[in-house]
Amino acid sequence: MNPGMNVIQYIKTLLANGEIQPAIQKMNEVAPSTYQENEAIDIAFRFSMLMQSSSSMDTDKLHREKSHLVSRINEVLERMKDQLLQNEEIMGQQYAFTPPTNTPTTADNASDTPSQVSKILFMSANPAETTVLRLSNEMREIQNTLKKSRNRDDFQFIMEPQVNNSIIRQRIKEERPEIVHFSGHGGADAGLAEGIVVNGSNGNPVVLTSNALGRLFEMAKEYVQCVVLNSCYSNAQAEAIKQHIPHVIGMSDAIEDTSARMFSVGFYEALGVGESYTEAFNSGTLAIEMEGLPGADIPVLL
Numbered sequence: 001m002n003p004g005m006n007v008i009q010y011i012k013t014l015l016a017n018g019e020i021q022p023a024i025q026k027m028n029e030v031a032p033s034t035y036q037e038n039e040a041i042d043i044a045f046r047f048s049m050l051m052q053s054s055s056s057m058d059t060d061k062l063h064r065e066k067s068h069l070v071s072r073i074n075e076v077l078e079r080m081k082d083q084l085l086q087n088e089e090i091m092g093q094q095y096a097f098t099p100p101t102n103t104p105t106t107a108d109n110a111s112d113t114p115s116q117v118s119k120i121l122f123m124s125a126n127p128a129e130t131t132v133l134r135l136s137n138e139m140r141e142i143q144n145t146l147k148k149s150r151n152r153d154d155f156q157f158i159m160e161p162q163v164n165n166s167i168i169r170q171r172i173k174e175e176r177p178e179i180v181h182f183s184g185h186g187g188a189d190a191g192l193a194e195g196i197v198v199n200g201s202n203g204n205p206v207v208l209t210s211n212a213l214g215r216l217f218e219m220a221k222e223y224v225q226c227v228v229l230n231s232c233y234s235n236a237q238a239e240a241i242k243q244h245i246p247h248v249i250g251m252s253d254a255i256e257d258t259s260a261r262m263f264s265v266g267f268y269e270a271l272g273v274g275e276s277y278t279e280a281f282n283s284g285t286l287a288i289e290m291e292g293l294p295g296a297d298i299p300v301l302l
Contacts, residue, residue, distance in 0.1 A: 010095035121177035149272025214240035
C-alpha cells in the first residue's frame with residue numbers, strides 16, 4: 001500500500017499496476033475542463049472497444065494497444081497537471097493503492113435511499129445503423145451533476161460506453177453496482193424487436209430481450225437496488241426487471257434525446273443530496289417539465 005498519494009500520483013500508480021479502467025475513471029472524475037472530460041470519455045470508449053475485441057487479438061497486439069492507451073492517458077494527465085495543481089480541494093485528497101483481491105462485496109439490504117458508497121454503472125450503446133444519440137453528453141452531465149452535489153463523495157460513477165452483451169454481464173458481475181443506468185435505443189424505436197439495443201459482435205445492433213434482462217438482474221438482485229432504462233419504449237423490459245429489483249425506471253413511449261438527458265440530470269441531482277429513489281424520479285420528471293420539454297409523463301417508476 002502507498003499512503004499519502006495525491007490524485008496525479010494515484011492515477012499513475014494505477015496505470016503502473018495495470019489498472020487501466022480505474023485510472024480512466026478517476027481521470028474523468030477530476031478532469032478540470034469540458035475538453036479534457038471529452039478526451040477522457042473518448043479514452044474510455046476506446047478502452048471499452050479494445051476489451052470487446054480482445055478475445056480475437058493475439059497477446060502481443062493486445063499488449064501494444066493497451067500500451068498506446070496508457071501513453072495517451074499519461075499525455076492527457078500531463079496536460080491536466082497545471083490546472084489540477086491549482087485546485088486545492090482535489091489535490092488535498094489523499095489516496096492509497098491497494099492491489100485488487102477477489103473478496104466478494106457484501107450485499108446491502110434493499111432500501112429506497114442509496115447506501116454509502118453507491119456505485120453507479122452507466123452503460124450505453126449506439127450501434128451502427130441506428131440514429132445517432134448524444135450519449136456522451138448524458139454521461140458528462142450526470143457526472144458533472146454528481147461532482148457538484150453535496151454528497152459527491154458518496155458516489156462512484158463508472159462509465160462503460162458502447163456495450164455488448166458480454167460486457168454488460170461482465171461489468172455488472174465485476175462492479176456489483178447499486179445503480180445500473182442504461183442509455184440508448186429501445187428495439188421498437190430502432191425498428192427492431194422489442195428490447196434494449198446493444199452492440200453485436202460486428203458492431204451492428206442486437207436486441208437484449210425482456211426475458212434476458214429479467215434473468216440478468218435476477219443474478220444481480222443481491223446488490224443492485226435501482227435500474228434506469230433511459231431508452232424509448234422500455235417499459236416492458238422494466239417490468240421484467242422489477243420482478244427482481246426494488247426500483248426500476250423505464251420509458252412508456254418514445255422520448256426525445258434532450259428530455260431523456262434532462263430526466264437524468266434531475267434524477268441524479270436528487271440522489272446527490274440524499275433523496276430517495278422515488279423522490280429522485282419525481283425530480284427527474286420535474287426537470288423535464290421545468291425546462292419546457294416534452295415527455296415529462298413518459299418515464300415510469302415501477
